[in-house]
Amino acid sequence: MKHVILGAGPAGVIAAETIRKHAPHDEILIVGDEPELPYSRMAIPYLLIGDIGEEGTHLRHGSDHYEKLRIDIRRGVRATGVDTKARTVSLDDGTAVPFDRLLIATGSRPASPPIPGIHTAGVHTCWTLKDARAIMQRAQKGARVIQMGAGFIGCIIMEALAVRGVQLTVVEMGDRMVPRMMGPTAGGMIKAWCEAKGVRVFTGARVEAIEPHAPLRVRLSTGDHLEADLVISATGVKPAIGFLENSEIKCLQGVLTDEHMQTSVPGIYAAGDCAEAFDKVSGKTVVSAIQPNAADQARVAGLNMVGLKAELKGVTQINVLDTLGLISASFGNWQGVPGGDHVELTDRDAGKHLSLQFAGDRLVGCNSIGWTEHVGVMRGLVEGQVSLGEWKDKLLADPTLLMEAYLARAQAQEARALVKA
Incomplete structure (x- = not known):
C-alpha cells in the first residue's frame, strides 16, 4: 500500500x-x-x-x-x-x-490583497521560514514597520515585532482588532492596550498603495502617508x-x-x-x-x-491570544445565535471583559479578556454542550459564576453519561 x-x-x-x-x-x-x-x-x-x-x-x-x-x-x-x-x-x-x-x-x-506595490521589495508576508529570514534582516531595533492586518495571526506577529523593538504601526480594515474573534468591546479594549504599549493602531482603515521608495511610502485610506523600512502583510489566509x-x-x-x-x-x-x-x-x-x-x-x-475505523469527535472552535501581555479568548459561537440570550460584563479599569452567548439553556459561545482562570471552564461548557438548567439564569445575573455552574452541571452530566454507559 x-x-x-x-x-x-x-x-x-x-x-x-x-x-x-x-x-x-x-x-x-x-x-x-x-x-x-x-x-x-x-x-x-x-x-x-x-x-x-x-x-x-x-x-x-x-x-x-x-x-x-x-x-x-x-x-x-x-x-x-x-x-x-x-x-x-x-x-x-x-x-x-x-x-x-x-x-x-x-x-x-x-491572502494577497490587491494593493499597488504589494510585491515591492521590503513587503513580506510572515508565513514561511524564508519570510522570517527576510523580516529579521529589516526588523532591527528602531526600524519603522507597518503591519497590515490585526487578526489572530497578525496579533501573534505583532507581539514578536514589539519584542524586537521596532516602531510599529498596525492597520486593520475592520472596526476593531481581531474582528473575527472578538466583539466590539473586546476588540476595542485590545486596541487601547496595544496603544498604551506604544503601538500605533489604525482601525477601519486600509492600505491603498505602497510606493517603492527608500524608505517605503504607504498611503492609507485615512489620507495618512507613512514611511516604513518594512511592510508586513498579515491580511488573512x-x-x-x-x-x-x-x-x-x-x-x-x-x-x-x-x-x-x-x-x-x-x-x-x-x-x-x-x-x-x-x-x-x-x-x-x-x-x-x-x-x-x-x-x-x-x-x-x-x-x-490503514483500515482502522476512527471518527473525528468534533472541531474545536477556540482561540486564546496573548497580545503584549493581555490574554483574550474566544470560543464557539461568540457572536451569538438567533433568538439566543446574551450577557456581558466589562471592567475596563481592571482590564476584564466577559461575554456569554446562550442557545436555550446551553452556553454556545463566549469572549473573554483577563479571565485566564476560567478558560478551561468556558471550553468545557461550550464543547460539552452542557445543559445548564437553573444555572443559566444565575449566569445571566452574574456571569462570573462560570466555575460554580461547571461544577454543578458539567460534572453531573458526565456522571449521568457514565451511569448510562
Whole structure:
C-alpha cells in the first residue's frame, strides 16, 4: 500500500507517523512545497523574538527521524493536480506520483490583497521560514514597520515585532482588532492596550498603495502617508486547494470531509488548515485553522487510511491570544445565535471583559479578556454542550459564576453519561 501525503506541516507529519505505527510495511511519501525540513509555522514568532534558532522550529529534532521511520520526503515541489481515476498526483517538477491512499494536508496560504506595490521589495508576508529570514534582516531595533492586518495571526506577529523593538504601526480594515474573534468591546479594549504599549493602531482603515521608495511610502485610506523600512502583510489566509479545481474532490471553503476525514472520493482524505470538517457546536462544516485540530484530524485520517475505523469527535472552535501581555479568548459561537440570550460584563479599569452567548439553556459561545482562570471552564461548557438548567439564569445575573455552574452541571452530566454507559 502506498500512502502519499501532500503537505509537510503538523497534519502531514502526524498522519505519516500514525500510518507507520499501524502499517509497518506500507510505503509513505510526504510531499512538501518548501525546501525546509518539516517545521511548525506557530514557532516562527519565537524565531523572530530570538528565543529559538531555525532548528527549534522543526517538528521533529532527530536528524534521522524520518529515515528511521522509513518516511520519504520530497521537498520543494508542489502538487498541481490530482487524477482521481488514475490515482496519481501531478507535481510542478513535471512528475506524477501514484498512490493507493492520498492525504491532502496542504494547509493555507497568505491572502494577497490587491494593493499597488504589494510585491515591492521590503513587503513580506510572515508565513514561511524564508519570510522570517527576510523580516529579521529589516526588523532591527528602531526600524519603522507597518503591519497590515490585526487578526489572530497578525496579533501573534505583532507581539514578536514589539519584542524586537521596532516602531510599529498596525492597520486593520475592520472596526476593531481581531474582528473575527472578538466583539466590539473586546476588540476595542485590545486596541487601547496595544496603544498604551506604544503601538500605533489604525482601525477601519486600509492600505491603498505602497510606493517603492527608500524608505517605503504607504498611503492609507485615512489620507495618512507613512514611511516604513518594512511592510508586513498579515491580511488573512485561505486553504491551499487551488490545485483541486478540476478534480472530482468536492471543496467548499476547504476540502469537504466526513467524520472519517475522507473526501467525496473514496481513499482520499484531508486534514489540517485545508480541510472542512463538521463542528458539533455550530452544527455546520468549518475550516478551523488551529494546530490542535490539525493534529486530531491527521490522526483520524491516518487510522482510516490503514483500515482502522476512527471518527473525528468534533472541531474545536477556540482561540486564546496573548497580545503584549493581555490574554483574550474566544470560543464557539461568540457572536451569538438567533433568538439566543446574551450577557456581558466589562471592567475596563481592571482590564476584564466577559461575554456569554446562550442557545436555550446551553452556553454556545463566549469572549473573554483577563479571565485566564476560567478558560478551561468556558471550553468545557461550550464543547460539552452542557445543559445548564437553573444555572443559566444565575449566569445571566452574574456571569462570573462560570466555575460554580461547571461544577454543578458539567460534572453531573458526565456522571449521568457514565451511569448510562
